[in-house]
Amino acid sequence: MEIPKTYNPKDYEDKIYQNWDKKGLFNPDKLKGKPYSIMMPPPNVTGVLHLGHALENSVMDVMARYQRMLGKKVLLLPGTDHAAVATQAKVEKILIEKGHANPREEFGREKLLEKIRKYSEESKATIIKQIKKMGTSCDWSRLAYTFDEKRGTAVNEIFKKMYKDGLIYRGYRVINWSVKGQSTCSDDELVHLERPARLYTFKYAADFPITIASTRPETKLGDTAVAVHPDDARYKKYIGQTFEVDFCGNKLNLKIISDPEVDPEFGTGALGVTPAHSPIDFEMYQKQKAASQPINLIAVIGSDGKMTNEAGAEFSGLSVEKAREKVIEKLKKQKLFIKEEDITQSVGTSDRFGDVVEAVPMTQWFVDVNKKIPGKKLSLKQLMKQAVKSGHKGKAKNKINITPKNFEKIYFQWIDNLRDWCISRQVWWGHRIPVWYKKGTEVVMIRHGQSVNNEKKVLNSDVTRTEFGLTEKGKKQVKSAAAELKNEQFDLIIHSPFTRTKETAHILSKELKISKILEDDRLREYGMGEFEGKPDGSLSKLRKGNFNEWQKSNPFGVESFEQVNGRITEFLDEIKKKYPYKRLLIVTHGESFRYTRGYGKGLSNKDTFTLGYPNNAEYNWFKLKEDEIKVSEKEVKGSGWIQDEDTLDTWFSAGLWTFSTLGWPKKTKDLKKFHPTNWMQMGYEILFFWMARMILMTTYALDTIPFKDVYIHGMLRDDKGQKFSKSAGNGVDPIEIADKFGTDALRWSLLIGISPGNDSRFSDEKVEGARNLVNKLWNISRYILTSAEENKRDSEEGSRGEKKRKTKRANTATLADKWILSRFSKLKQEMGRLLDGYSFSQAGELLREFTWGEFADWYLEISKAEGNKDQLLNSILKDLLKLWHPYVPFVTEAIYQEIKKSKKQENNDWLMISEWPKVEKKYIDEKVEKEFENVREVITKIRNLRSEYKVDPGKKISVSIKGDALGDNEKAVMALARIEKINYVKSKPDKAAGAVVGNMEIYLPLADLLDFDKEKERLEKEKQSLEKYISGLEKKLGNQEFVKNAPEQVVAVEKKKLSEGKEKLNKINAQLGDLV
């Protein structure tokens, strides 16, 4: 039979993978046994897979294949992650590099999404190809994607559930804002960087008693309080007071508050509180609010990263850096500046966009981790902790185990620091927040522009006097108001029956393209009775302070408060009912406007007058009816519904992975069968992002754990210990490596030398070594297969004069046979134990040591001497291939198929689903192993002597042995040590170099070659080390405490070692004596 001398992966890999797939071996439905599931951590579609993914794939595939061979119905479910922000950031970056400076603005939502979709689909295709190339045995029929329809259903469902349980809320809070990405980031997505900063010490104003320090003086424009430690003697007297100060031209109302968090030692011991631009200060703001001692919140930095109007006219529109300079400059000028010092400061940067995030108050969606879940008595935080600590619902069988265990501690620490999770993002790529709003009835009420009677300062409430239209100035005023409203949508305009309002309405209608215009008399000007045509102000002067009297007697025929308020209220009540969810533009007069400001508030006449009288063409928004919110698309009926613009944090959907992949919220068979999953593995860098969220979502929604065991692998670094990254230029495509050395070699090199939770290094040399190993395995098999075939042919041909190299032996087991069986049984036992404990590297090393170091180097060589071991060799090979299969699936399957071919069997039997070898304890025999060790030592010692004395390796020599005879093992010794004859002697021969093995003294006759000095030196050296060994043992055994306290067994072993050592020493001494 023809088997190539070296294993060429390319001839087998793709073909074998396709065959496995075609035969449905990846699909658990076609397997029998207990379900066992592993969900693949879905790679981001931000690009292609790197070696770290290859490591991950290898680890989980070893586990999947091992479990499958143990006879389980294994599901390894593949998938990919849309990676929301990461993918959008990536595609935008590419577009920017191509010259599209602002992709969002240029392309708009739909077009940009289309581009990202295209990119992600390409990535996905490559990723899938790569996973296949790695030999990963996953079920492609269940391929999932976090952003496909089924996963979307799961996302919406869980969002709805959490919203209804009050665990998801929308709130106005300080969040992390990436100006560059124009989106929020959650706390965990921040990358903290140490960077030099400057701490400035200064006073807000000369008349303010407290000095403060800040690295961000420009934010101080938004300060509303100063916090001090409650026990700080310096400031105690001020606590509770409010100071109005002029800070860089801005009026600040600073309340002195106390907070135990303030460190009196740092800076000046007083902290300027900026609730809008610092999470801690925001907490103080909330604390104060809760204590009914509220302080204000003023946002001086906008979402564009520039100073807002609130920062004052001088600063508005400046970048924060410019504003900072300006503040410092001003403080210096005003002699308020005290000092500046250099410090290092840790700043949070967006991990995807890279810019320093700004703390900005905004309305966003959050997951409340501290609220008790209805009907559960626990918060999400507590659920997350419980699952890892004592087990979900406190049951030990529901405990999630993390390997290595120390990560459990890190996890708890993280949970303890966990704050509400901001889940809304302003990027477009991702699950749109499943919330629909229907805008309530909104009214923009606008006063008419300047009219002729305004200009002439004449009062007019007589609708028939049509000469009082708009002046030119009035028309301009209206047009400029229209310009401000140009982005708003209105359903209709309603105006009063006066000429000035009619004209205003028509300008607005034209400018804002509102076609529907109605007139309503209830919006008319205040009835002024006898004051009609009188100078402006005559009425109001008189009216001042006379409300009550007018209401009673109304001497001038002026409309009463009740009358005006009554008709306006009636009008507003009516349109609220008549135009739900519409936006109306209402053109009216000053008085009606004023009354609208008090609408629904039950104000008195007097109160109403404090609401302010609007200028010409001034407008205001009024909400007559609140917005409506629905969290289910099914409930959204009729028109006017708008979905929330924001998208969800990618980890929101990733958190559902273990069950969304199985069809949840449908009660599928898969869900019942494969959930909770058995095993999960991931890198420690996503422990919090992902594992924590999966635990959160699963314990909450499914009332169970997502997985039983989590295996944490370390990060893969390059040969210099650097992280693999594109920017460092050391990124490697796993496919390239696999092409060069074979997938099996790549897998092996990634799996060996790793330990859970620890980083490992990758180098070409490692893969090269692995390639050699794979080839060794190939050749071991090749030898066994071809020699068996030859032997078979030989025996068929009989002894027709053909040179038969080996004589046939009786089929009884030799010591070597028993030895290899004992060793092999032990290997199976140990491998099972190690694999069950996720010690993939250790199990692999044992396997290599046995295969190469024991089976190939010793047993195979002996088999050549002892002959006729085809059956045993074949049976060991078959089991050996199985043990190797999880690590190197391709070469083992390839050999297995060669075996099938050689036996002319059909290819319907696959190593991949063969049964994992059972441990045969009956073969384990310590005595045999010990005996064989002796034989092995005899061979080694002879080789050693030959090497020392430079005996030609090819030359066959004879040796003399004093002591025990080798018996049946002679053949092995003679072949492996290149001996032609063994003489058993009673005394040491002349001119011979000697060695001691157990009860045997071995002599290599050297005649004139023997160098007495060298021999003496050699023996002396051995003697010395032996003496040291013996004295150590004697000391140990001479210690009564040891003999008394150590286990009997241990003492017995030490005693035996001592007596054997002494015996050996005697013999060496004798040999030394003979030398002289």
Added chain:
RNA sequence: GGACGCUUAGCUCAGUUGGUUAGAGCGCAUCGUUGACGUCGAUGAGGUCAGUGGUUCGACUCCACUAGCGUCCACCA
């Protein structure tokens, strides 16, 4: 500032509950056309297990401290 790791042969790393004359791979040195494999074989050199102290009959292994390196978390304005 807090927490967690790591430090074992020239390099990369194993070492499970404390009992080994401390291991592997690569590299190095010497040698080698042996019924598969030079992607091989034989032999060998190479380590006071970071340091100090402790617990113990016994410590690479457990504890404490120190030093160096690394990682994660964090609201020192």
